[in-house]
Amino acid sequence: MNDKQPEVVLNLDHITKSWPDKAEPAIDDLSLTIRRGRIVGLLGPNGAGKTTLLSVLMGLTPADHGTIQLNGQKLDRTRQALRAIAGLVPQHIALYPSLSGRENLAFFAGLLWADAGKRRAMMDQGAQLADLGENLDRPVAHYSGGQKRRLNLAVGLLGEPELLFLDEPTVGIDPQSRNFILERIRQLREERGLTVVYTTHYMEEVEALCDDVAIIDRGRILLHSELATALAEARGVGQMRLRLAGPASASLLAELQAATATLSTADSRQLDLCLKEAGAPLSTLLALIEKDGNRVEDLRYGASLESLFLSLTGRALRD
Numbered sequence: 268m269n270d271k272q273p274e275v276v277l278n279l280d281h282i283t284k285s286w287p288d289k290a291e292p293a294i295d296d297l298s299l300t301i302r303r304g305r306i307v308g309l310l311g312p313n314g315a316g317k318t319t320l321l322s323v324l325m326g327l328t329p330a331d332h333g334t335i336q337l338n339g340q341k342l343d344r345t346r347q348a349l350r351a352i353a354g355l356v357p358q359h360i361a362l363y364p365s366l367s368g369r370e371n372l373a374f375f376a377g378l379l380w381a382d383a384g385k386r387r388a389m390m391d392q393g394a395q396l397a398d399l400g401e402n403l404d405r406p407v408a409h410y411s412g413g414q415k416r417r418l419n420l421a422v423g424l425l426g427e428p429e430l431l432f433l434d435e436p437t438v439g440i441d442p443q444s445r446n447f448i449l450e451r452i453r454q455l456r457e458e459r460g461l462t463v464v465y466t467t468h469y470m471e472e473v474e475a476l477c478d479d480v481a482i483i484d485r486g487r488i489l490l491h492s493e494l495a496t497a498l499a500e501a502r503g504v505g506q507m508r509l510r511l512a513g514p515a516s517a518s519l520l521a522e523l524q525a526a527t528a529t530l531s532t533a534d535s536r537q538l539d540l541c542l543k544e545a546g547a548p549l550s551t552l553l554a555l556i557e558k559d560g561n562r563v564e565d566l567r568y569g570a571s572l573e574s575l576f577l578s579l580t581g582r583a584l585r586d
């Protein structure tokens with residue numbers, strides 16, 4: 268890692284993206300910073316907008332609004348500067364099934380490196396990382412889900428990225444392969460100082476792997492903090508502190524009071540809520556706040572990451 272480079276690698280500023288024929292935007296005025304050398308878990312249920320966000324970042328689809336800065340420099344719509352230093356491991360396996368693992372590595376390394384020596388070195392590194400043994404020379408069509416995922420990861424690393432985007436890289440694989448992938452990612456960060464954005468809907472992966480967590484739902488970031496902070500705050504079950512952009516109206520306070528067990532206010536903008544046992548989901552509270560023309564600036568929550576997610580979104584992570 269270059270110490271002279273800014274601490275914030277990526278700065279996403281008010282990104283919005285709608286797909287045609289969809290009533291709601293897939294990404295809704297989303298702002299997020301990614302710090303260098305961190306593994307950031309982007310945690311959200313199916314349809315939350317994780318893949319769309321990575322596609323916008325990599326320039327695979329344009330954003331409707333908003334800007335992205337890489338190392339303090341604004342990116343143009345092609346995202347060329349980002350693509351030059353980033354690797355994407357897509358959610359859907361992007362390999363040629365009729366080619367062997369080795370042939371896939373050779374094909375993708377050939378697209379990236381003109382120098383034959385470098386190409387060979389990167390292929391060897393990829394083969395080592397995927398750890399496929401004799402299967403390396405068998406067609407990918409015969410691989411298990413875990414073997415395909417491992418090769419998919421190795422291909423994503425062939426360009427020696429500084430920044431790695433992983434889109435649900437462990438979906439549908441056995442626990443052993445999952446551990447293998449998590450272990451490799453940890454190792455890459457240790458050895459190369461890689462910055463990783465890891466999308467998942469598995470809470471336990473975030474807890475096991477990530478330094479920071481950003482919870483995404485309906486295209487919005489509901490919480491972004493260091494994992495340790497999120498977990499430490501999770502200890503006082505059912506407690507939530509909201510900081511509003513503007514003073515809460517009397518009618519809003521009454522509605523929030525009705526929706527939660529207790530409500531106290533340090534000042535007209537800071538609200539401490541204790542949820543009822545069954546719990547009004549945070550999405551309900553946010554809707555009340557929005558309806559009142561107000562907005563949440565900051566949110567601290569006390570619960571496990573699992574119940575934290577439930578309360579933030581009103582839904583379970585797993586369908």
Ligand SMILES: Nc1ncnc2c1ncn2[C@@H]1O[C@H](COP(=O)(O)OP(=O)(O)OP(=O)(O)O)[C@@H](O)[C@H]1O
Binds near residue numbers: 287312318319
């Ligand atoms: N190419 C597309 N065309 C139209 N709508 C899309 C497209 N890609 C995603 N969407 C929609 O955008 C929303 C967000 O989807 P996205 O795939 O980004 O979420 P996700 O968090 O990655 O979910 P998953 O875990 O299921 O992949 C969904 O409503 C989805 O149907």
